[in-house]
Amino acid sequence: MNKFWLICKYEYLRHVRRRRFLFALMSLPLMILLMIGAGFLAVWAEYDNRPIGYVDETGTLAQARQVTPEPGEWFPDPPMRAFADETTARAALDNKETQGYYVLQAQYLNDGSARFVTIGQAKSATESAFKRFLRYNLVNGQPAAVAQRLVQGPVLEIRSLGGTRTMGENVLFSLLFPMVIGILFLLVINTSGSYLVGALVEEKENRTIEIMVTSVSADQMMAGKVVGNLAVGLTELLVWIAFGLVTLAFLRANPAQMGTFNLDSGYLFLAFFTLLPAFVMVAGLMAAAGATASDTREAQQIAGMFTLPVVVPFYLIVPLMESPNSPLSVGLSIFPLTAPISLTMRAAFTDVPAWQIGISLGLLVVCAVGAIWVAGRVFRLGMLRYGKRITLREIFGKA
Amino acid sequence: MSNIEVEHISKRFGTQLAVADVSFTVEAGEIFGLLGPNGAGKTTSIRIMLDIFKPDSGRVAILGGEMTEEKKNHIGYLPEERGLYQDIPLERCLLYLATLKGLAAPEARKRIGTYLEQFDLAQHRQKKIKELSKGMQQKAQLIATLVHRPDLIIIDEPFSGLDPVNTQMIKDLLVEERARGVTIVMSTHQMQQVEELCDRLVLINQGNVVLYGSLDEIRHRYEAQAVTVRCDGPLPEAIAGTHSRQRLNGVTRLELAAGASPQVVLRSLVAQNVVVEQFEIAVPTLDEIFIRVVQGGGAAG
Secondary structure, three states: OHHHHHHHHHHHHHHHOOHHHHHHHHHHHHHHHHHHHHHHHHHHHHOOOOOEEEEEOOOOOOOOOOOOOOOOOOOOOOOEEEEOOHHHHHHHHHOOOOOEEEEEOOOHHHHOOEEEEOOOOOOHHHHHHHHHHHHHHHOOOOOHHHHHHHHHOOOOOEEOOOOOOEEOOOHHHHHHHHHHHHHHHHHHHHHHHHHHHHHHHHHHHHOOHHHHHOOOOHHHHHHHHHHHHHHHHHHHHHHHHHHHHHHHHHOOOOHHHHHHOOOOHHHHHHHHHHHHHHHHHHHHHHHHHHHHOOOHHHHHHHHHHOHHHHHHHHHOHHHHHHOOOOHHHHHHHHOOOOHHHHHHHHHHHOOOOHHHHHHHHHHHHHHHHHHHHHHHHHHHHHOOOOOOOOOHHHHHOOO | OEEEEEEEEEEEEOOEEEEEEEEEEEEOOOEEEEEOOOOOOHHHHHHHHOOOOOOOEEEEEEOOEOOOHHHHOOEEEEOOOOOOOOOOEHHHHHHHHHHHOOOOHHHHHHHHHHHHHHOOOHHHOOOEHHHOOHHHHHHHHHHHHHOOOOOEEEEEOOOOOOOHHHHHHHHHHHHHHHHOOOEEEEEOOOHHHHHHHOOEEEEEEOOEEEEEEEHHHHHHHOOOOEEEEEEEOOOOOOOOOEEEEEEEOOEEEEEEOOOOOHHHHHHHHHHOOOEEEEEEEOOOOHHHHHHHHHHHOOOOO
């Protein structure tokens, strides 16, 4: 066991210490920062804090109040300025005192008809700001709870077909969550798989294999390599998630809102216990493939093949959502290579029977252990026979 | 006591028979030569001994029984296919390999420091392996083989890539290890090194043992029926106990007649007042025995 940890630690540190890893680690946050920066610049370039004028022919905005900006908001809505008639509003616009003005026509409350006058092109930010101002003042006088509810708009709630699970007050997040989990799974498995096959081929190219197998068992070595390289991928993931949260907090997007998504802990546990053996299984299969390859490129091509069945559920997302208990959905969530994404998706939309979860997780664990065993076996047999392929009969026969 | 017992092992890869029938034992505290031409089955035999491959038939006992994970910590192996992690510094690489042999990191660091000094590699400890010369890498690999003070060392061509100074250093080191009681199995093509170092040997050809025993026994077995003589002046025409002669670079090789002993020849030379400067029983070199056995076929000893 001690040697397993030694290998695990060595594999982990050798990647993490490399400059290449730091570049890979920072590439995504830097890209996001660049995108945010570009977005920020675009908003800044378009931002106009001159007042927005309005002529209210309906009289509903007679007692209008300005929308209170959030404290620390970088681009608060410009102030709204009332004009008695369109002539004075036009004069202010021509004097560049306002960026434009709305005319709420007499029948506005019946048919919503309004007009916007500006010089040049209308900006979407202007329209959004004025809509906020309108909503804020139209519900004025209602009880606070009603006003808040009216401003908030529709809220959908997804309930599982059995009715025992409710997913998310924010419907978009609830729908996206299983997909995000799947994408993160693929991201980690691809990154780790790439490191893993690279490490195995390197072992072959450096001819260190014989030293290794006369120091540790092939199983221990393979398990150490798989876990060590998986940890590298998970480190990247954790750093990116942490970066995402810090960025959200920095941008003053309310991170507390994340906590209001009504994901039950059972679902998260299921996702965790499905994905963990799945990681090991796919990594083990990639390792077995990597052990038979003669160079890094070939190894990565073979390893990439194992991610193909893993992504199949993404293509079948519609039948999975529409009929989460159909034979197809059940089959996909039990077959080990499609289970990681299918099971987490199904569980989001239905109550998956315990026996199905049991079979699915049991198969994943068995396959994970089996994949490590096969990888160790292939490694031991294949690595010493440079340039020769090994057969399935040899893998499962006497070494 | 035997440290390695190999009994009738065989191994086939597909249609190729790598080892047909090999048996030998290696005694504790000896340097044992594992010899044979290229493709004879030496490396496969070593890999079977080390449990890298399972034999198709036969059995191997190493350090008193089957290979275990614990026993791996007591074995040092320098494989034919040399290799170290190229992209990491020398010291870190050696430390990793030493800890995989069960050595605690502080002790491993201490021993590696001593070896690096001894092998003249101390100033290169922070260099990446790929930046070292072939000879330096060879020495580094030897450190990895010895650092955990194994009870059994198996080394494949330990002198390849080394200059005469380093070759001598390694020879001294192997002799020191033997004096410490370590058992050493050495596979090499350099017969001169085998003659200098090995106590016993086995010669494998085409997957079979063709020669096996102590160096003296084998030499004696292949002793030629001839003597070499160097003398002051020409040799007499008639020398008792010989049937032919051959002049070779200042010495004359006299082939003995059937039943004649070297003493008869010497007595005849002295009786004819020949001033003998050198008189030797023609003992074949290991090189000669190797070639004779491999080319002419030979019985297992």
